[in-house]
């Protein structure tokens with residue numbers, strides 16, 4: 660059985676102090692550290708918070724992720740952070756988030772380069788894919804998702820596919836409160852797994868975890884987690900509040916807990 664993975668994408672929220680406080684509070688929630696052994700629990704703070712979050716999670720199973728990374732090893736790239744700088748601090752890096760695609764021009768080819776670089780350096784990508792509302796309405800969801808998934812995973816070593824996480828995040832569902840119908844999310848995620856099977860074989864596809872993301876909250880998490888194809892959630896808004904985040908992790912464990 661695939662281990663559930665619940666990742667909090669903090670986006671541009673929380674100072675260093677607030678990040679430390681959040682992790683310390685999480686660690687003190689009764690039984691939470693036991694829960695965090697039964698599913699992977701990842702917090703993805705802004706870059707500047709990462710060393711503090713890393714220090715705070717020590718001695719706990721809580722993991723740290725980054726929200727992006729540059730595609731080159733080093734160089735004259737103002738404002739950017741390289742994989743080597745994240746090593747030792749994070750286990751996961753979110754790639755291809757729709758906000759990064761929109762605001763920083765992230766392309767499928769770039770996501771692919773970054774995924775290769777991460778895996779070569781022992782880090783794990785969480786690759787976000789998803790369609791705009793206009794694309795969904797035009798009946799383009801399936802073809803767009805296929806293009807994004809195939810481009811992102813192109814040429815990755817088959818042996819590393821189990822270290823890849825994909826997040827299906829319909830863009831119209833992100834931060835809008837318009838969460839995707841759970842059966843539809845399960846259907847699209849099943850299609851994604853089918854593309855992975857075509858590329859890398861069914862064993863690899865069965866090992867790879869696929870999250871749903873987009874307006875996940877404590878009230879709807881259980882119904883996503885009850886779906887067979889959905890292995891966890893990538894969560895923005897509801898990951899910023901301790902009580903909500905704890906509830907999300909508990910729903911993941913109840914449905915899929917190892």
Ligand code: PGA
Pocket residue numbers: 668828832833834835872873874875893894895896897
């Ligand atoms: P949301 O964001 O949970 O606030 O909708 C999800 C995401 O962007 O990863």
